[in-house]
Amino acid sequence: MKKKFMLLLLSIAIVQLVALSITSLAAVSVPKEVTFYEFGESTCPHCTALLNLFANNFPNNTVFCDIATSQSCLNRFSNWLGFSSFPGSVPQTFVIYNKTYILGIVIGEVDNATFWANIALSQPNEARFPVYAGDQLWGYVNGSVVAQQYIINTFLYPSANNTNTSTITQPSTNQTQSGGGMSYKSFITSLASLAITDAVNICVISIYTLLLASIATRSSKRRAALSGLLFTLGVFSGYMILGLGLLKLIAALGGLPTLIIRYLLAVYGVILIVSSVYSYVKSKTCKTCKEEGILGKLFSAGKWIEKSPPLHYLFGLAISIALIPCSAGPYLVFLVMLSSITGIAKMLYLLVYVLIFVAPLLIFLEVVVLTMKAVPESKVKLFRSIIVPLAGILLIIVSLGLF
Known part of the structure; x- marks a missing residue:
């Protein structure tokens, strides 16, 4: 038994040595x-993450x-x-051979x-x-050796006096992932502010709570909960x-530089503050949610209340698209920010945003199920009048790089 144990340890040691050797070879396998x-950008987490890999x-x-x-x-x-007319996204990496x-x-x-390594x-x-967009081949650029040398000598190494670059051997690893060239904290703050602003949606909540209260009183709490x-x-x-579709559209348009995203956050922050003040003064509600709307007429006529719960899934699906005019702003701003992120992180951030959006529901x-009453629209409006301007202030602070 002891002999077998020693052989097992020896085998593990050999495997580790082989793995270490392969890793070392991989690190020096690229021609000098x-x-x-x-x-x-040194402030862009994706840039620093790529430098860490290099x-x-x-x-x-x-x-x-x-x-x-x-x-x-x-x-x-x-x-x-x-x-080149390339999109202004970073990181943007040239893999060159012998500066030629x-x-x-x-x-x-x-x-x-x-x-x-394959490149x-x-x-x-x-x-x-x-040319690659992420790890996907985007296409080819026709260019002779002379053209390739022109690009390298003009944009990468124009002259010894004009080249302000540095070879990275131990880049900082204290940056964390975010989007739009912002820090992790700024990105999460923006995500939360936009999602909460989007989530306190008078249109959806008014229809939703009335639907639940009607089902609970006409049928049962269990059916109301399921619906x-x-x-x-x-x-x-x-x-x-909707988010996945708009992300594809934004990617096709080439995305937006970090500076533009920050301007967009600032402008939308101001819009949120001004609109909340205007709504408070005018006591104006979203007209799309009133009964004169198509969805309002359908709902008030009781068309959906008596139907089976699975149809309420289709109703929710329709509501999320039909009431876009009430809440498209924050979602679009967030998707523009999110478009600069690649890989699974993009899906996770989108998932977090949508989960925050449906949390109030x-x-x-x-x-509603416990009290058998619809939530008064006045309370939703009061909560929104507090949350929206605060979210706007946070977005302006983030856009100025103060957070």
């Missing part, structure tokens, strides 16, 4: 002539051009965008060392080079589908 030249796997092959702190880098990146050939250009963060080990092409859950699931599904479900 290859350079990963990254345009990025430092861990290709420590001697990385150059970082910080457009946030270097005027030279900012000018050259701006000139490159004007020359472009092996590929990658827009966005890709946290896969094998992906980068670095590819053969230089004297006629064209590939409420299915209605909420319908709203959740509709908002997720679950809360009101419990209230």
